Amino acid sequence: MLAGFPNNNETIPNELKYMQMIQESCLLKIGFSGVGGFALGGLFGMFMSSFEMASVDPAIYEQPMKQQLKATAKDMAHRSFSMAKNFAIVGAIFSGTECVIESYRAKNDIYNGAASGCITGAILAARSGPQATLIGCAGFAAFSTAIDYYMRRE
Template identity: 30%
Template sequence: MEEYAREPCPWRIVDDAGGAFTMGAIGGAVFQSIKGFRNAPIGFRRRLQGSWSAVRQRAPIIGGNFAVWGGVFSTIDCSLVHIRKKEDPWNSIASGALTGAILAVRSGTGAMISSAIIGGVLLAVIEGVGIIFTRISSEQFRPVNPQFEDPTQLQSMGSNAFGSRPQYQ
């Protein structure tokens, strides 16, 4: 059973970069529309024009920045999957840290270290929350009656996960 229903690695990089661009462009459009509206001269029409102008100028740039981050992250993640021969949360955490460091390389060693720490911690939090949600959501599929821990017993006894017989129409 596959844990992730994702594209194979070469295509995953393009897919993740495109998804990151879309997220960045949409989020940037929302943020820049508010910012442009607030910073425009007084008058509703001028504020709408300022909002639209800010969205046209800045949203593609923000989307491009997100796409670069997503592409570098996916490239490193795929490389780690290939090197380690397994796909687990440690790959994502290490990819976040290395992506942060790589994208801050022009700012110096201190910025690289702090960006790597922030990227690693951010991805660790994201992975941790994902694991917690997976465990919480899997609890709802456990049998209520503890004597039926084995799912094959449930089927052979003719009962469902709630301990009652199925209703047929």
């Protein structure tokens, strides 16, 4: 037997059990996904806002450079924060539903991601009506399944 790995005669220390419980916690997964989504969404929003200045009044270009930079920075911050919130919400909903489904089914397979993708898409599109809810469910489920399939292939 390898050193450090328990065999049938050894018991797993309580510290390892607690660490495993924490790592498998749905609340922790939701938190990490929300924080990670917020960070990535903020970066993505900042990047995308540099391409589109549609919300800036054209009269700003007649102002001094300092005013132009201030308006541009304000627009970038607004778009970054908006995108960060959206990514955080999507990440938290998806990881939360996936964790709950995985815990309920006691399996880690491609169907967990498909089901949680469907639920996430349906929740995000629910305000737009039943047709949008179905399309959101199908779209997120297909995307999640494709990503899961790609990540699990050998």
